[in-house]
Amino acid sequence: MAATHFEPDNPIKRGSLPSEGHGGNGYSDRSTGQFVEGSEVGVQYWLEQGQVLASPRFQQLRSLDTILETLAAALGKGASAAIKGAWGFDLVCDATDEETVERLRQGKYCGGESCAPGQVPLAIMVRDLPTARRYGGVGDREAAALTQLGAPIVLLQAVKAAPSTVPLAGAVTKAMTQAPTTVGIMLPPNRLYQQLMDRVNFPLIVTSGNLAGEAPCTDNHQARSQLGAIADYFLISDQQVSHGADGSIVQVVDFPGQQPKQDYLQVVRRSRGYGARVIDLPPGFEATPPILAMGPTFDNTIALVRGGRALLSRHMGDLNTASALQTYQSALVHHCTLWNFNPHRVATEAHPDYHPTKLGREWQQDQRPTVSIQHHHAHLAACLIDNQIPLAAEPMLALVLDDFGYGCDDTLWGGELLWGNYQEMMRLGCLRPVPQLSGFASQRYPWMLPLSRALASKRSLTSSCGWLLGEVAALLDLPQSDDRHSRVVLENLAREVITDEALATLTQSIGQRVRLSGEPGGGQDNSMEQWTNQGEQIFSPASVAYPFPVLAIAPPAPPPSCEFPLCSASVDLPPSTPFLHLDPSPMWSALMMDLRHHCPPSVIAAKMYRGLGEGLTRWIAMAHQLAPFSSNNTVALTGSVFRSRLLLQLLVPQLQHQGLQVLVHRDVPTGDGGVSLGQAAIAAAQSLERQ
Numbered sequence: 001m002a003a004t005h006f007e008p009d010n011p012i013k014r015g016s017l018p019s020e021g022h023g024g025n026g027y028s029d030r031s032t033g034q035f036v037e038g039s040e041v042g043v044q045y046w047l048e049q050g051q052v053l054a055s056p057r058f059q060q061l062r063s064l065d066t067i068l069e070t071l072a073a074a075l076g077k078g079a080s081a082a083i084k085g086a087w088g089f090d091l092v093c094d095a096t097d098e099e100t101v102e103r104l105r106q107g108k109y110c111g112g113e114s115c116a117p118g119q120v121p122l123a124i125m126v127r128d129l130p131t132a133r134r135y136g137g138v139g140d141r142e143a144a145a146l147t148q149l150g151a152p153i154v155l156l157q158a159v160k161a162a163p164s165t166v167p168l169a170g171a172v173t174k175a176m177t178q179a180p181t182t183v184g185i186m187l188p189p190n191r192l193y194q195q196l197m198d199r200v201n202f203p204l205i206v207t208s209g210n211l212a213g214e215a216p217c218t219d220n221h222q223a224r225s226q227l228g229a230i231a232d233y234f235l236i237s238d239q240q241v242s243h244g245a246d247g248s249i250v251q252v253v254d255f256p257g258q259q260p261k262q263d264y265l266q267v268v269r270r271s272r273g274y275g276a277r278v279i280d281l282p283p284g285f286e287a288t289p290p291i292l293a294m295g296p297t298f299d300n301t302i303a304l305v306r307g308g309r310a311l312l313s314r315h316m317g318d319l320n321t322a323s324a325l326q327t328y329q330s331a332l333v334h335h336c337t338l339w340n341f342n343p344h345r346v347a348t349e350a351h352p353d354y355h356p357t358k359l360g361r362e363w364q365q366d367q368r369p370t371v372s373i374q375h376h377h378a379h380l381a382a383c384l385i386d387n388q389i390p391l392a393a394e395p396m397l398a399l400v401l402d403d404f405g406y407g408c409d410d411t412l413w414g415g416e417l418l419w420g421n422y423q424e425m426m427r428l429g430c431l432r433p434v435p436q437l438s439g440f441a442s443q444r445y446p447w448m449l450p451l452s453r454a455l456a457s458k459r460s461l462t463s464s465c466g467w468l469l470g471e472v473a474a475l476l477d478l479p480q481s482d483d484r485h486s487r488v489v490l491e492n493l494a495r496e497v498i499t500d501e502a503l504a505t506l507t508q509s510i511g512q513r514v515r516l517s518g519e520p521g522g523g524q525d526n527s528m529e530q531w532t533n534q535g536e537q538i539f540s541p542a543s544v545a546y547p548f549p550v551l552a553i554a555p556p557a558p559p560p561s562c563e564f565p566l567c568s569a570s571v572d573l574p575p576s577t578p579f580l581h582l583d584p585s586p587m588w589s590a591l592m593m594d595l596r597h598h599c600p601p602s603v604i605a606a607k608m609y610r611g612l613g614e615g616l617t618r619w620i621a622m623a624h625q626l627a628p629f630s631s632n633n634t635v636a637l638t639g640s641v642f643r644s645r646l647l648l649q650l651l652v653p654q655l656q657h658q659g660l661q662v663l664v665h666r667d668v669p670t671g672d673g674g675v676s677l678g679q680a681a682i683a684a685a686q687s688l689e690r691q
Helices: 064-076 098-110 131-134 140-146 191-197 222-227 324-336 355-364 375-386 446-454 465-475 484-493 500-508 585-596 601-625 644-655 672-690
Strands: 027-029 034-035 045-049 082-086 086-094 152-158 182-186 205-206 231-236 249-254 261-268 278-280 291-293 303-306 308-314 345-349 370-375 397-407 412-422 425-431 537-539 551-552 578-582 633-640 661-663
Touching: 045 064, 064 082, 064 086, 064 191, 064 231, 082 098, 082 182, 082 191, 082 222, 086 098, 086 222, 098 205, 131 140, 131 465, 140 152, 140 249, 140 261, 191 205, 222 231, 231 355, 249 644, 261 446, 261 585, 303 672, 324 355, 345 355, 355 370, 370 375, 370 578, 370 672, 375 397, 375 412, 375 425, 375 661, 375 672, 397 601, 412 465, 412 578, 412 601, 425 446, 465 484, 465 585, 465 601, 484 601, 484 644, 500 644, 551 601, 578 601, 585 601, 601 644, 601 672, 644 661
Parallel strands: 082 231, 152 249, 291 345, 345 370, 397 633, 425 578, 633 661
Antiparallel strands: 027 034, 045 231, 082 086, 086 205, 152 182, 249 261, 278 308, 291 303, 303 308, 397 412, 412 425, 551 578
């Protein structure tokens, strides 16, 4: 195409945010305190009670003020409501009402049936910053995040409610421990919600208006059908919404004890407020032809790249239902039409059975070249884009920790030590692979045990770090829905021991064993904690970290036919160069001994995270000492496991103490939400190299 940059029908200046969806509510420009109207003028609202439908013409007799007064009164009496905005429907209810919150959770995640609804944490909306400070720790960086365009959900350190503050319902933090340490808070994203919050004196639960696994509802009839068993009221409008959007999620990552102070804002989920922002690519990508990246199946996004600019779509979630897949296909057409985009090349996930990969083959039938990108290489490329690393940059070390990704050797990867850049990638080591469906997974899913015995092939092995943390959570019998949410529970449990004060002490004493708060003192080194049934200490060690040794083994033979032409590097390795395994086996032995001696779960979780952080640091240091890899002092940290603030806080200072420059994610999600951008960058590097 002749155009070398994005030019939609209504051009958007970089950094500006249009009204998302056609006929939207507009948005609040919190930098100026003014509301940007968008297309709200002329929108007609009406209120429906349950399945009793009301005519919009009849509802014109009632003003919006009267409607909101009626709805606010109903919410105060324990009702729940579905509210239509520019991004689709939200489900809301009183966040301090235990019974109402639990009923909404059961309806959303279980369709009204009696079951464990995944224990997914729910976000709350508060009126203003002073109210937010009553429930979460809000510093300058957090305040700026709460008030930015799009009103993202900000993950905050929970604070103990003052006597004058109504506490949140326990069901709000169901995914947390007995002492929840994280709460997601947002401010009203538009004038409609601001007017509603002015009429209630309690925080509201706000979650996307859909059943679990389905796409957010955007149509009035669809909402009535899908949410009728959950919502007591429907606040509906006549505006047309083209695509639904979840709220974006961000968090502030800080490093207690670091001088000068280090902190940054990390985008966990990129959706409402970010979907129309164009990303400037690093130097070297200026001549990139139009490339479409299809993204992964889980936490999906798509990416469009042309010239030196990229568009990363909003979060579209997991593509494991028919409606979610239909929404994904519609979003593909919408973005290509809006941006007048005709891709010359299509990048897909390497896994042959993923839905985006199959859809990519349909583009290939139109004579467009399609390239398969290895999942963890895409994670690395996304981190490089986020840090503006030029196309011509030399290879560097990368630690990629996530749930699962299809590997070059026909196994499932997820704990990988790589050496690479945009053009090439080499695997230097991994978490020692284990059978994916055996061991502790059988305790959570006993019906899988016969299947795991039948799958004795190589494909059933995994090196996933996300799986490892999920199995620890399962062994501790923590509430969870999947490995992603179980990591949240495990981290919050560890936070009861690894406080900010303990982290500050640890940062100031890198390389030394530091006793964490809540850990008993005294005793002999290398001994195990022992506890009576009443929790009284008998003896304990000075060491508070589980062992994660690094094993040097012979490099595995390359697969006979590798589908990924970039899964190799131009570095000629000496014959003696080892392959490095990070071995969790001793950790399991120590953990089982602690369980036998009734060690508190919070201490076990803390020892797990502390040991993992030390093991990862040692692993990277050993790889960096090898001659071919010591020329570059930069290491990239990427993958969904690095959503964990605690793991970053334990790992980054130690790597910096080793003299390494650490690259982390900021604007591009570290999880699978950034994979499509990495796919596009790698495909662009291939194309430019051919040119």
